Amino acid sequence: MKHRLKRILRGLWARLLSYSGLYLLVDRLMPRRMLILGGHCVEHEECNGCLPGDMKMSPAGLEAVLRRLGRRYELTTVTAGLEALAAGRGRSLVALTMDDGYRDNREVLQPLLAELDATATIFIESAALDERKVNWTHKYFWLLDRIPPAEFAREYATHCADERLGALLVAGAVGARPAYEMKRALKYDADQAERDRTLDEVFRAHGGDERALCDRLYLTWEDARALRAAGLEIGAHTVSHPVLAGLDPKRQEEEIAGARRALERGLGAPVDIMAYPFGRHWDVDDGARAAVAAAGFRGSITTHAGTVGPGSDPLRLARWMIDDRTPAHLLVAEACGGFDLLRRLGLDLSE
Ligand SMILES: [Zn+2]
Structure with a gap:
């Protein structure tokens, strides 16, 4: 289907669900699920002024998303959400994730989450913390x-x-x-x-x-430990953020298992979840997925939209990348399982 037509249909379906209240019915009918949301930074001139706008959300925009979804869904970390889904207990879930490990995650995000009684999973590139190197x-x-x-x-x-x-x-x-x-x-x-x-x-x-530049942009080990102590989850995002597809098996092992070893050493705690750098299917190959499984991760997250259920492939977990321009009706439609419902009917409008 042509991309433009798909976008129009997606908007129409989401508006119908959201503004008619039909999303409440779909939410009850569809199986329990976790919607993983993805971003990078919360705006903070000193920490991330030199990064492009599409990598940042305003504090007010992020707060609005979390307040809205938090009214209906349990806000959780990715690993706690996977455990809850596997155990078949509780409400449907929403997990906020932030990639790379930026300093604003401690300066701005964590205080905001504390105010909202919410949490998040932060995916860290270990070389930034270990060697103070930026990708x-x-x-x-x-x-x-x-x-x-x-x-x-x-x-x-x-x-x-x-x-x-x-x-x-x-x-x-x-x-x-x-x-x-x-x-x-x-x-x-x-x-x-x-x-x-x-x-x-x-x-x-x-x-x-x-x-x-690294000191301006990235967390330190002390920051990462403080985030963990505040109830956030730390996940891996490789050592140096390469496109994993096509790397030889030894480099894939170093980037994937090496990141887990580095994070567990730096945090003094287990690290169970990973997000692929860049995260599109063509950025990852079978070798990289095998290396994620061999490293002992519970799963790894892509940047392809959708929700996660108990039967989802743990090496291809769906995630929706959001920013301040993401319309509220699309969020509501995805969270209630509205796009999953169409997918079951053979119509994939998710992206
Ligand atoms: Zn990244």
Whole structure:
């Protein structure tokens, strides 16, 4: 089905459920479920001003979502939610998750959750805490916060041996969504090691200081332990946030089992759940899923929409990435199982 038509039908169905009150009936008829919501940051200029807007929610926007869903569903962590589903007890659930391990999660998110008597699962990249290193996307965002896309593309091309990639970036810089198009090329069309080296050169040529950027953006071990002590769950998000698909088995093991070992060492507590970096199905392959199972994780989360039930594949847990533009009627429709109901009828409007 054409994407635009799907979007229109999705909006119509969600409005019908939400504004007619039909969602109450669907919620009762559909099996118990957990809706996992995903985000990265809560807006805080000092902590995350240089990150793109679609990685941040306003405190008021996030509070509205949690208050609304919290009236009907139990707000939980992912692992506690999976346990409740398996045990077949309680209400349907909503689990908020935040990826990467940003400092605002302690400065802004945790106090907000405490006020709402809510909790969340935070997925942490262990190299940021262990080595104070940021993954390549942060050097990229930092540069785009300072120089226009076309200048970035030109500078990258002069430092990079890969002419084809340089040309893709130059073309992306004049596209409709330059930041997105160039990031996509850097993610899927570059050799990962070569890209990391080149970005680091451009970053340093502009006076970038990786340690200072990491201190500004990321949690520390002390922060992570404090979040856990406050009742949040800490999950793994690999060591250095690569696209896992296509990595050799040894690197997959280092990134996946290595992250679990690092987090358990840093926290002094078990870590049972993981979220795949980037999280689309094509970012993960059978080898990566096998490595998640072999590392002993209870499951791992994607960024494909849907809800989770007792019979869901633990290595492909669905999650809905939200931001301030997510309409309330879509949230209501997904949480009540409205899109699951259509899926059972053979119509997948979820994304
Ligand atoms: Zn991530």
